[in-house]
Each structure stands twice: as C-alpha cells, then as structure tokens.
Amino acid sequence: MIMPFSNAQSMSLEEEVxxxxxxxxGTVRRLDEAVGQLTRLTDEAISRSGLELRTMxxxxxxxxxxxxxPDIDLFVLFPETVERKDLERAGLRIGQEVLGGETRYAxxxxxxxxxxxxxxxxxxxxAVQDASRIRSAVDRAPFHTRFVLxxxxxxxxEQVLLLKQFMKGVGVYGAEARVQGFSGYLTELLVIxxxxxxxxxxxxxxWRTGMIMDMNSVKRSGGGAPLTFWDPVDPxxxxxxxxxxxxxxxxxxxxxxxxRAPDERFFFPHARQLMDLETIEATFRTRGTSPFVVVxxxxxxxxxxxxxxxxxxxxxxxxxxEMNDFQVLDMRYDVQKDVxxxxxxxxxxxxxxxxxxxx
Numbered sequence: 001m002i003m004p005f006s007n008a009q010s011m012s013l014e015e016e017v018x019x020x021x022x023x024x025x026g027t028v029r030r031l032d033e034a035v036g037q038l039t040r041l042t043d044e045a046i047s048r049s050g051l052e053l054r055t056m057x058x059x060x061x062x063x064x065x066x067x068x069x070p071d072i073d074l075f076v077l078f079p080e081t082v083e084r085k086d087l088e089r090a091g092l093r094i095g096q097e098v099l100g101g102e103t104r105y106a107x108x109x110x111x112x113x114x115x116x117x118x119x120x121x122x123x124x125x126x127a128v129q130d131a132s133r134i135r136s137a138v139d140r141a142p143f144h145t146r147f148v149l150x151x152x153x154x155x156x157x158e159q160v161l162l163l164k165q166f167m168k169g170v171g172v173y174g175a176e177a178r179v180q181g182f183s184g185y186l187t188e189l190l191v192i193x194x195x196x197x198x199x200x201x202x203x204x205x206x207w208r209t210g211m212i213m214d215m216n217s218v219k220r221s222g223g224g225a226p227l228t229f230w231d232p233v234d235p236x237x238x239x240x241x242x243x244x245x246x247x248x249x250x251x252x253x254x255x256x257x258x259x260r261a262p263d264e265r266f267f268f269p270h271a272r273q274l275m276d277l278e279t280i281e282a283t284f285r286t287r288g289t290s291p292f293v294v295v296x297x298x299x300x301x302x303x304x305x306x307x308x309x310x311x312x313x314x315x316x317x318x319x320x321x322e323m324n325d326f327q328v329l330d331m332r333y334d335v336q337k338d339v340x341x342x343x344x345x346x347x348x349x350x351x352x353x354x355x356x357x358x359x
Contacts, residue, residue: 070118080127175243
C-alpha cells in the first residue's frame with residue numbers, strides 16, 4: 001500500500017526544488033528582450049509583405065511553464081482563405097527576413113533560428129475559428145495556449161514546473177521520437193485535471209495500461225494506446241499518442257516510489273556510473289540469460305527521422321530472432337556515434353533438434 005508523504009515534508013522539498021527551477025533575473029530579462037525583438041521584427045516583415053497577418057506567442061514561454069533555457073515559438077497566423085502553397089511561401093519568406101535561419105519541416109515548412117541567444121521557431125499557421133476546422137497540426141497550438149492560460153493560475157503554473165522537472169529527472173519528459181514520453185502540453189493538462197504534483201502522482205500510482213481520460217472523467221481500461229488523454233480543444237486527438245508503454249510504466253513506478261519516500265534525486269538525479277564489463281557479465285550469469293548486440297553505422301538523419309527507423313529496425317530484428325526460435329526477454333537501443341541494438345535472450349544457442357510443422 002502506498003502511503004502519501006506528509007504535507008510538511010512535501011512542501012519543504014518542493015519549495016526547494018522550485019527555488020532551483022526559478023529562472024534567474026538575467027535570463028528573464030534576456031528572454032523578454034528576445035521575444036520583444038522577435039515580435040517587432042516579425043511585425044515589420046508582415047507590414048512589408050502587404051498581407052493581413054498577425055503574430056501569436058505560443059508554447060511554454062507564452063504560458064510561463066518553461067523549465068531551464070526555453071525555446072521561443074512565434075506563430076504567424078494566416079487567414080483561412082490563403083492557399084496552402086501561398087502560406088508556406090510567405091511564411092518562409094518572413095522567417096528568412098527575420099531570422100535568416102534554416103528551413104525545417106513538420107507537416108509544412110517553418111523557419112528555425114536564434115534570437116538573443118535563444119532557439120526560435122517562426123511558424124506559419126491558419127487562424128481557424130474552431131479547432132475542429134484545423135488544416136494542419138500546428139493550427140492547434142494557439143488553441144492549446146489559450147486553454148492553458150485560461151486554466152492555470154500562478155500556483156498551478158508552479159506545479160507544472162515541478163511535474164516537468166520530475167519527468168525530466170525520471171527520463172520520461174518529451175514527446176519526440178527519441179524519448180516517447182510526456183509532452184509539455186500533456187503535463188499542463190495533468191496538473192489542470194489533478195490539481196498539483198501530488199495529485200498527479202497519486203493518480204498515476206494507480207494507472208494501468210489502456211486507461212482513457214479527458215478533463216472530466218477517467219476510464220480504467222479499453223484504450224488501444226498505453227494511455228489515452230483526449231485533447232480538450234480537439235476531442236478526437238489523443239494528446240498522449242507519443243507515449244510508449246515502457247515510459248508510462250517507468251512514470252507509474254517513479255510516482256509510487258516518490259510517494260513512498262520523497263527525495264530531491266527524483267528531480268535532479270545523480271549521474272549514473274557505467275557498469276564495467278566484468279559486472280555486466282556477472283549480471284547476465286546471475287540472471288541465466290545471454291546478451292546479443294547488433295552495432296550499426298549511424299545514418300545521417302535528424303532525430304525525428306532516425307529514431308523511428310531505429311525502433312522499427314529493432315522490432316524487425318526481434319521478430320526475426322523469434323521466428324528462428326530465440327526467446328527475447330527484453331531489448332533496448334542506444335544511439336551515439338553508432339547505433340546499438342541490445343537484446344536479452346534466454347540463450348544464444350539453440351538445441352540441435354527443432355519442431356518442423358508440415359511434410
């Protein structure tokens with residue numbers, strides 16, 4: 001049975017964590033100056049374009065929920081009457097005038113660069129009146145920003161910072177393919193729904209795979225994903241679609257452990273010491289299993305393209321191993337200068353006899 005920690009203990013610990021998370025006055029000043037300069041330069045570029053456009057700051061900077069050195073996301077909102085190709089062309093032209101950076105691609109191209117030392121994304125999108133009428137995925141961002149601003153007071157904003165840092169410390173923060181964890185927007189929704197860090201962790205300690213929830217209800221099973229959280233501004237979209245089963249289970253376990261024995265190391269973990277080869281070999285001997293490692297050259301791809309390919313390759317190799325009667329107990333991958341696919345097998349040796357079905 002999980003025993004919740006005392007209020008005095010949790011408050012002193014969480015207040016200390018918040019103190020460490022609070023941005024320095026110099027960082028806040030630099031950020032305000034960068035946002036002001038970015039907005040001014042973008043408005044000037046819009047004025048020169050002759051188009052009826054407007055800008056909107058979105059993301060964690062707009063919501064005041066950033067942890068560490070934030071990225072700045074400024075959206076250029078186009079009327080719905082503008083053709084997609086014209087939106088892309090005009091959006092990139094404005095981005096180049098303002099940032100002179102590089103063109104990146106999501107559902108459609110946008111400009112990435114720097115302003116005042118901060119990473120910046122300048123993104124064109126449609127100013128749709130209702131989230132059900134979005135024409136590309138980025139059109140949701142303004143709705144997400146407005147929803148969070150309408151539902152987060154200062155106390156809950158601080159609780160979002162705590163939850164984000166907790167997830168970072170545990171290793172489950174980030175919806176990108178490299179992490180397959182919780183997005184920033186999902187952490188904000190969890191705090192809005194459950195009230196604070198303690199409420200989220202108490203709820204998570206009882207989660208099981210397949211749970212379905214929205215802002216008003218929780219269904220304990222029936223979902224096809226590890227966790228389904230319906231977007232309050234777009235009820236057909238699962239905000240947690242990027243979350244993997246492993247990362248969900250890791251977060252549930254961490255929530256239980258923190259409730260049992262709160263510790264600052266959940267937020268700021270110590271660096272882990274690498275095991276030497278002798279210890280690794282002894283561990284496998286104790287477990288009675290065998291490691292199998294495949295080392296590949298790292299392709300020259302951006303992370304969002306690389307990691308899905310690595311994950312797909314690992315699943316394909318697992319299927320190939322199991323088709324040839326090797327029992328796979330677990331698998332992991334590591335991407336550094338090369339790609340390493342690691343499998344834990346019951347054995348790397350097969351018996352001389354095997355069952356063959358058919359004539």
